[in-house]
Amino acid sequence: MTNRISRREFGRLSVAGMSLAALGGLTRPAAAETTLRYVWWGNPDRDKRTNAAIDLYNKKNPDVSVDRESYAWADYWPKLATQAAGGNLPDVIQMDYRYIFEWARRGQLADLTPMLGNQLKLDNFDKNQLNSGMIDGKLYGLSMGGNSVALVYNKTKYDELKIALPDPLSWTFDDFIKIGKDVQPHLPDGTHFTANKGDNESWLEMFVRQRGKALYTEDGQLGFALEDIVAFWTVMTDMQKDGLTPPPDVQAQDTTGALEKIMLVLGKAITDFTNSNQLVAIQKLMQDQLDLTSLPNQEGNKPGQYMKPSMFISQSATSAEAEQSAKLLNFMVTDLDAADVLQIERGVSADSEVLKHIEPGLTDVQRRMTGYLTTLAKHVGPLPPPPPKGAGEIQQLLYPAYQAVAFGRASVEDGAKDFMQRATEILKRA
Amino acid sequence: MATVADATTIAAPGRSQSAASGRAGSRLRRGMRRNAAGYLFLLPWLVGFFGLTLIPTIASLYLSFTDYDLLTAPRWNSGENYAYAFFQDGRFWSALGVTFHYVVWSVPLKLIVALALAMALDRGVRGISVYRAIFYLPSLLGSSVAVAVLWRQIFGDAGVVNQLLVLVGLNGPSWITHPDYALWTLIALAVWQFGSPMIIFLAGLRQIPQDLHEAAMMDGAGPVRRFLKITLPLLAPVIFFNLVLQTIDAFKAFTPAFIVSGGNGSPIDSTLFYSLYLYIEAFANFRMGYAAALAWILLVIISAFTALAFLTSRYWVYYEDEGR
Numbered sequence: 001m002t003n004r005i006s007r008r009e010f011g012r013l014s015v016a017g018m019s020l021a022a023l024g025g026l027t028r029p030a031a032a033e034t035t036l037r038y039v040w041w042g043n044p045d046r047d048k049r050t051n052a053a054i055d056l057y058n059k060k061n062p063d064v065s066v067d068r069e070s071y072a073w074a075d076y077w078p079k080l081a082t083q084a085a086g087g088n089l090p091d092v093i094q095m096d097y098r099y100i101f102e103w104a105r106r107g108q109l110a111d112l113t114p115m116l117g118n119q120l121k122l123d124n125f126d127k128n129q130l131n132s133g134m135i136d137g138k139l140y141g142l143s144m145g146g147n148s149v150a151l152v153y154n155k156t157k158y159d160e161l162k163i164a165l166p167d168p169l170s171w172t173f174d175d176f177i178k179i180g181k182d183v184q185p186h187l188p189d190g191t192h193f194t195a196n197k198g199d200n201e202s203w204l205e206m207f208v209r210q211r212g213k214a215l216y217t218e219d220g221q222l223g224f225a226l227e228d229i230v231a232f233w234t235v236m237t238d239m240q241k242d243g244l245t246p247p248p249d250v251q252a253q254d255t256t257g258a259l260e261k262i263m264l265v266l267g268k269a270i271t272d273f274t275n276s277n278q279l280v281a282i283q284k285l286m287q288d289q290l291d292l293t294s295l296p297n298q299e300g301n302k303p304g305q306y307m308k309p310s311m312f313i314s315q316s317a318t319s320a321e322a323e324q325s326a327k328l329l330n331f332m333v334t335d336l337d338a339a340d341v342l343q344i345e346r347g348v349s350a351d352s353e354v355l356k357h358i359e360p361g362l363t364d365v366q367r368r369m370t371g372y373l374t375t376l377a378k379h380v381g382p383l384p385p386p387p388p389k390g391a392g393e394i395q396q397l398l399y400p401a402y403q404a405v406a407f408g409r410a411s412v413e414d415g416a417k418d419f420m421q422r423a424t425e426i427l428k429r430a
Numbered sequence: 431m432a433t434v435a436d437a438t439t440i441a442a443p444g445r446s447q448s449a450a451s452g453r454a455g456s457r458l459r460r461g462m463r464r465n466a467a468g469y470l471f472l473l474p475w476l477v478g479f480f481g482l483t484l485i486p487t488i489a490s491l492y493l494s495f496t497d498y499d500l501l502t503a504p505r506w507n508s509g510e511n512y513a514y515a516f517f518q519d520g521r522f523w524s525a526l527g528v529t530f531h532y533v534v535w536s537v538p539l540k541l542i543v544a545l546a547l548a549m550a551l552d553r554g555v556r557g558i559s560v561y562r563a564i565f566y567l568p569s570l571l572g573s574s575v576a577v578a579v580l581w582r583q584i585f586g587d588a589g590v591v592n593q594l595l596v597l598v599g600l601n602g603p604s605w606i607t608h609p610d611y612a613l614w615t616l617i618a619l620a621v622w623q624f625g626s627p628m629i630i631f632l633a634g635l636r637q638i639p640q641d642l643h644e645a646a647m648m649d650g651a652g653p654v655r656r657f658l659k660i661t662l663p664l665l666a667p668v669i670f671f672n673l674v675l676q677t678i679d680a681f682k683a684f685t686p687a688f689i690v691s692g693g694n695g696s697p698i699d700s701t702l703f704y705s706l707y708l709y710i711e712a713f714a715n716f717r718m719g720y721a722a723a724l725a726w727i728l729l730v731i732i733s734a735f736t737a738l739a740f741l742t743s744r745y746w747v748y749y750e751d752e753g754r
Contacts, residue, residue: 074693078713085500106501249697250587252607256692266587393715396694403698407609422520429514 034324037090039069041076043259043281045345052341057331064324066092073257084108089316091325095141096311100133101386103314104140110315110322112139112329119326121334122351129350132309132383141312142333145347147277148305148376149202151194151295154270156288161186168294169379173235176296180244187270194271195254195263196245198236199402201395203273206295206304207232209381220388222423229416233405237412245269248406255399260285277310277347279369290365292372294379303381307373310347348373390430394423494722504719511723522724524699525707531613532703533680536620541672544624548631549661562629569625578619578689582606585615606690609700616686616701627672634668635661666747674739681732684709704728 040050047070054066069090071079077099083089089108103109112120116139122130126146133141158165161183166175180193187193197203205215207228214223239245246268254261264272265285274282276292283290294305313332315325331338339354344366349355362370397419405415462469469476494511496504515522551561571577584590587604595602605611638661646656662669684705687695694710695702708728712721 074714077716081500081716103501108501247603249604249608252697253587253604255694255696258692396710396714399694399696400698403609403696407698409609409698425518 033063034321035065035067036092036321036325036328037067037069038092038328039071039076039080039090040094041071041073042094045281045284046070049342049345053332053335053338056337056341057328057335060331061327064328066328087318089318091316091319091321092328093314093316094144094311095314097132097309098387098391100141100312100314101135102389104135104138108317109140110317110319112142112315112326115323115326119323120330122330124334124351124353126350126352128307128383129309133312133314135386141309141314142329143309143311143347143350144313144333145277145310145344145349146307146373147275147310147347148307148373148380149206149295150274150276150279150292150372150376152264152272152274152279152282152290152292154264154286154288155291157270158291165293168375169297170301171296172301173296173298177235177239177244180239181242183270184242184244191267192246192263192269193244194239195269195273196236196240196248196251196406197273198233198406199255199399200273201398202275203295204229204232204398205384207298208304209306209384210298210300210302210304212300212302214384216385216387216391218385221427222420226416226420229419230412233402233412233416236402237405240406248403251406252403264290275310276369276372277345279372280345280365283365291368294372294376303379305376306380306383307377308383309350344370388427388430390426393426393430397422397426490722490725493719494726496719498718498722499716500718501716507719511720512727514720515723515727521699521702521707525695525702525704528613528695528700528702529681529683529704532617532620532683533677536617537673537676537680539617539621540624540676541627541669543621544627544672545631545665545669547624548628548635551628551632552635562632565628566625569623575685575689578686581615581619581686582690585611607697609698612691612697612700616683616690619686619690620680620683627676630668630672631665634665638664663748667749670739670743670747674736677735677739678732681705681728681735 038054040046042050050070051068054068058065067090069079076094080089080093093109095103095109100109112133116122120142122142125142129143129146130139132143133139163179163183165171165179176194184193201215208215208224211224211228211231213225213228217223236245240248245251246263250268251263253266254263259265259278259282262272262274262282263269265282273295274292279290279292297304313329315322315329319325332342333349334351334354336354336357339349339358340361343358344362348370349358359370401415401419401422404410404418405412409415410418493504495506495508497507497510498504547565551558551565568577582589585605586592587607589605591605592602603611605615642660642664643656646660651659682705683703687701687703687706688709691697691701691706693706695706704724705728708721708724711717711724
């Protein structure tokens with residue numbers, strides 16, 4: 001019925017109206033000559049920090065005012081694409097490694113190379129991190145921090161169970177599963193050793209990289225074979241059969257990326273999988289102490305993990321205030337006062353001066369995260385080629401594809417075959 | 431006030447042609463002038479209709495024949511989108527299957543519940559308006575996001591349903607994330623929103639002349655017989671109306687699946703409603719052209735079902751004033 005839709009739209013409108021009102025409520029000095037728009041995705045913690053940093057910028061540059069918009073990850077990309085189609089992209093845009101190539105190559109992002117040394121003072125910037133924002137020899141985004149994937153575990157429970165983790169850089173899936181089998185009998189009903197992330201693109205990527213493959217090749221094809229994903233899903237479903245992971249209907253609650261729904265936070269598992277920069281946010285949801293360790297390795301101990309730019313800050317090609325917004329970009333990644341409020345919520349800063357400046361003020365949890373990355377740095381591979389168009393769709397395809405296997409609707413082999421076929425089809429179509 | 435002469439002078443271009451067309455033009459203009467205030471008052475609606483409904487609808491028809499990802503201009507691809515949907519897209523068929531399953535179960539169940547409650551409320555109970563309001567309440571809330579979120583809590587792993595089951599010694603699954611039950615929780619949610627058909631049934635029941643029932647009772651007809659021979663036939667137009675509206679509504683269902691499945695039709699696409707798939711194609715995969723094609727296919731499907739309902743209606747819907 002039409003009134004249902006209008007009610008839903010009404011809801012959206014009123015939410016939009018309220019956030020507009022909230023934006024309007026932000027102090028905007030009368031002297032502002034330039035108005036920039038800055039958009040990011042995030043969480044309440046990130047919003048608070050980013051707003052504080054922008055306020056600081058505003059204080060230092062009273063002639064510039066900044067309108068802000070912030071969305072959840074899933075809402076962010078439709079919003080941004082719609083604005084791009086309408087020709088009114090914000091000046092400053094948060095970007096992700098998955099999308100930056102596509103957006104840059106379609107001419108939506110500004111080439112920042114001419115700003116280097118002028119508005120952008122990046123002498124202390126880590127070269128690898130800087131290069132991660134280079135596309136076809138031009139700079140399109142500044143890394144806002146490095147991170148990597150990690151296992152996050154309930155340290156309180158691990159200590160109670162007297163679990164001794166082997167060397168994180170060389171431990172194997174056999175070690176991992178042996179620990180699980182040892183501790184599972186001592187866990188209460190309904191709690192399992194680890195979450196089952198056979199549906200997770202990042203873990204699949206680490207798994208195939210450990211086997212010398214990649215998720216995608218340079219020319220945008222699938223970089224792994226049927227046998228690789230069969231091996232991955234066999235490990236995961238075997239753990240499920242042995243009761244080391246939650247049953248599939250419980251695990252299926254965690255398909256949206258919402259941190260409050262992950263098995264660790266729900267108390268269904270004492271080990272889970274995450275991005276290192278999310279440790280702080282997950283710890284906020286739990287009483288028990290958490291810590292990070294690297295993913296178990298496979299034969300030959302090839303490094304699967306890599307340091308990834310957690311996100312970029314970019315500038316739209318249509319920005320009318322290119323120089324002013326480049327200054328804001330520079331402020332966000334290099335200013336020491338900004339770093340005081342931003343800290344390492346977006347990952348560990350690529351600017352060595354910034355890092356040196358904020359290190360003494362880090363909390364215990366934040367130190368656990370930087371400590372993890374420092375250790376991991378000895379066992380990482382190169383940054384993979386950019387994911388091709390359609391990669392996001394394949395990431396989403398992993399959920400139903402793996403669930404079919406986990407719920408026993410298809411054998412591992414049949415499910416994997418089906419996945420490979422559909423993924424190939426998506427790449428062909430993209 | 432303008433005179434007739436004024437009006438003809440204004441209609442100057444008409445004069446150069448034949449006098450007859452000049453008069454017609456002036457009449458038209460006069461009509462426009464007389465109705466100007468009316469159109470002025472209609473303006474907000476007109477702007478909305480053309481700007482937000484008609485033009486976008488036509489644009490969507492055009493886009494359905496293009497590749498359009500929002501970042502680059504639409505590219506004409508003839509009927510490729512339609513061909514892909516029918517001949518290559520497995521997910522299109524599975525989404526259609528899920529939607530049909532939902533329509534086929536939720537609509538009749540909802541109408542049965544609505545009719546049963548309407549009949550229960552039709553007995554002149556004291557304080558009936560209060561009951562009516564209470565029974566209508568779920569429909570007011572039902573399509574909202576909040577209720578869908580609530581549904582997640584009720585049928586979730588540690589939800590109310592499972593807590594009740596534990597009391598009788600059963601361990602329920604996580605209903606909303608189990609492929610065997612997820613769709614049924616959505617059907618239950620739909621049935622629970624029986625309010626608006628119930629109100630319409632209630633109004634329909636009031637129209638049935640009481641003397642028919644009394645006469646039947648005199649002849650010794652029991653309640654079942656009276657229901658089958660009097661209530662149902664006389665209520666047929668109302669049932670038909672509700673059936674058509676609810677079917678269209680069910681085909682278009684989006685919010686419950688979007689919220690309950692977390693926006694991806696999980697688990698194993700068992701709650702991937704057609705409209706949800708359309709949304710994912712448009713706003714997650716940025717295939718606006720393909721999504722527009724999906725929307726037009728849905729329009730055709732809904733139209734076909736509505737037409738079918740109207741065509742068959744002459745065999746089972748009886749209108750008193752038709753005198754057939």
